[in-house]
């Protein structure tokens with residue numbers, strides 16, 4: 001490792017949560033079970049990783065970003081810090097049992113053994129039930145951190161054992177500032193990403209690394225324009241094809257939601273907070289064909305469709321409902 005490099009984990013925003021955790025540690029009231037909730041890509045695991053580093057840092061001003069513990073935390077080699085963050089493989093009972101054995105032992109190098117279980121709503125029920133025992137009788141010097149979008153996604157008995165921190169989306173200006181100053185994104189691209197991110201810095205950073213995102217975004221606009229010209233049968237055919245890839249469907253619905261929000265603003269006579277400024281001509285062409293009420297209804301329908309996807313409603317039916325309610329603009 002480079003001796004001059006700073007390995008301190010910085011959390012962008014969420015100052016209240018960071019301050020609270022630091023204060024609790026200083027007052028020797030470290031929470032043994034923590035649940036961090038909030039929308040995807042908002043910074044839940046960043047806050048958790050920060051706290052893991054903070055708790056075990058050996059430096060003066062924590063986290064110092066220089067000591068061996070800070071370095072090991074960042075490189076994923078700290079023997080007292082276990083992180084489960086695999087989107088494709090939900091946490092299973094065997095992994096919880098192995099973790100429980102580790103957590104029953106004293107820390108090897110640090111002050112605390114920390115286990116971070118990301119997206120715990122995806123854990124199997126048997127894994128969640130197994131973890132409950134550890135949450136009920138935690139060993140001292142153990143901190144278990146769970147993350148999930150919403151406490152409602154977890155067993156109530158798990159939530160009641162945890163200190164809950166609810167993170168909110170960051171102000172757009174904070175996302176913009178971080179993109180420009182920490183990630184060195186050029187102003188125009190940073191502006192667009194900050195608007196699209198809706199306060200989720202992690203989303204913007206992922207989009208930045210995803211070279212095909214800009215092309216996909218343009219495709220979703222083209223698809224929407226095509227769909228507005230299509231009749232019922234063609235729309236159902238589109239729904240059949242699109243609904244087979246849930247991740248793409250979610251992304252398409254999200255982009256359409258942002259477009260319809262823009263159309264709602266245009267139809268209400270406001271251009272102040274338009275997000276897709278680079279598409280203003282195309283949007284204005286659609287805006288004058290319908291009412292603000294109709295645009296508002298589309299916004300609500302798209303929001304509902306996105307929520308339904310999270311609840312595992314059949315993707316195809318979900319999309320069909322949206323597409324059949326789209327207005328028909330045959331001549332655009």
Ligand SMILES: [Zn+2]
Pocket residue numbers: 056057058059062063064065066067068069070071
């Ligand atoms: Zn340190």
